[in-house]
């Protein structure tokens with residue numbers, strides 16, 4: 001996911017034998033607070049530990065954050081990925097850690113992929129069964145071609161993909177820096193409607209595109225987004241070749257917590273984040289305040305936890321969703337500039353809801369004797385459920401159905417309903433598509449459901465910039481470069497997927513965690529090896545364009 005805003009090759013940085021950097025020996029053992037035990041916080045804490053620092057991780061909910069595993073109460077069996085569930089192979093920084101931790105993956109059964117086996121697209125009450133795109137009516141090929149054409153028309157699509165493939169950083173920057181001012185104010189739907197390709201076709205083509213979309217399914221709930229957000233996804237193939245994690249995505253943060261790195265400074269062999277913390281992260285943070293040195297100069301930063309314990313740190317990494325820094329945590333206003341506070345407040349979060357049921361076996365693979373087809377398929381529909389995904393765990397093993405995965409307005413429809421009400425409505429929708437299939441008779445245990453906007457530890461699923469938001473994201477992203485900040489604004493580093501350019505993708509949680517590590521290392525007098533410059537060392541060369 002070589003991101004065009006800041007195309008720093010994090011995968012090369014991570015795999016370089018010289019390592020990510022070091023701090024002076026007198027700094028070894030220095031405590032650094034990390035707020036949040038999600039992927040970003042744990043990556044940051046893990047790398048700080050390897051440098052010989054002492055990360056102190058605070059968590060208000062449970063380890064894993066938005067890579068949360070859902071299980072029916074009290075039952076073993078398959079794990080539902082309530083947050084991230086399909087990880088693009090192009091997310092090489094994410095896979096750097098997945099591979100290190102011995103994580104096994106398999107292709108995610110996205111629509112029209114071999115892993116799905118078959119797909120049903122049901123729009124306007126008409127269902128189309130397909131094993132490959134070639135099985136669909138010509139209409140869908142025309143929609144798909146219009147999408148390809150409109151990307152090429154004004155967004156240098158092929159040239160950008162080639163530059164990304166070749167790691168031609170200068171070309172990536174040149175192409176992107178020209179597009180940012182042109183498209184920051186253009187919405188996704190605005191871009192489609194004004195494209196030659198779609199404007200030559202009746203409205204139904206755009207409508208169907210919104211409902212069926214590309215890669216993972218329909219994207220019309222993202223039509224209000226800045227078109228730059230969509231380009232960031234498709235340029236780097238984030239929506240293609242996605243894998244699921246066998247055993248659930250939560251395994252990654254859980255294993256990071258327990259993993260003892262092979263080489264680390266200062267700490268004895270066998271040290272892990274878990275062992276540094278006596279097995280548990282510290283409780284959630286309620287306040288972050290700047291202490292003053294004698295004479296009033298800015299001093300360390302005091303972090304207070306839920307039960308009133310206070311500890312002071314020379315550096316703090318905050319990885320919780322940034323809204324929480326004003327809405328749930330009492331953060332000293334002077335820690336950030338007003339412009340940064342504005343950027344935090346203007347972040348836009350998507351809502352998202354998922355509902356899973358465990359079923360006795362992957363019954364959808366049964367063959368309907370009349371049609372000779374599977375009785376049920378990965379399903380995209382314009383009904384309430386929108387996307388239904390079938391997750392097999394082996395023949396005759398309990399399996400999972402993600403009855404519905406929705407975003408934004410589609411997710412808000414589920415918000416006031418409890419799990420049973422959600423499932424009843426979802427089964428009703430699916431009955432219209434599969435009248436002869438009795439899904440309910442296969443369900444075992446309680447349904448598993450989530451609405452991320454309803455959880456006070458998150459307040460939303462993930463960020464997604466609206467038109468005109470580029471400047472805010474640029475402020476958030478570049479905040480780890482603090483040399484020119486006023487002294488009172490230094491020492492707290494933001495990370496996490498809403499600080500990245502790719503909200504909603506775990507790779508951005510990893511890479512912003514690495515930016516924060518670079519920032520902390522730099523502040524504590526450390527540096528990267530000359531042969532392996534880090535994100536801050538190459539910042540001037542690669543930095544995101546600044547709009548006036």
Ligand code: FAD
Nearest residue numbers: 036038039040060065066083084085086284285496497506
């Ligand atoms: P988080 O996981 O949010 O971690 C922050 C942590 O801070 C949380 O554990 C939270 O409890 C904690 N916290 C909050 N307040 C406090 C406090 N006061 N004190 C201490 N701790 C606090 N990515 C993909 O790559 N592929 C996908 O398919 C995908 N799908 C997704 C679908 C959904 C519905 C969602 C929600 C996310 C999805 N993502 C996906 C994104 C991926 O899950 C995230 O990028 C990643 O998990 C974010 O990690 P993070 O560490 O940045 O944030």
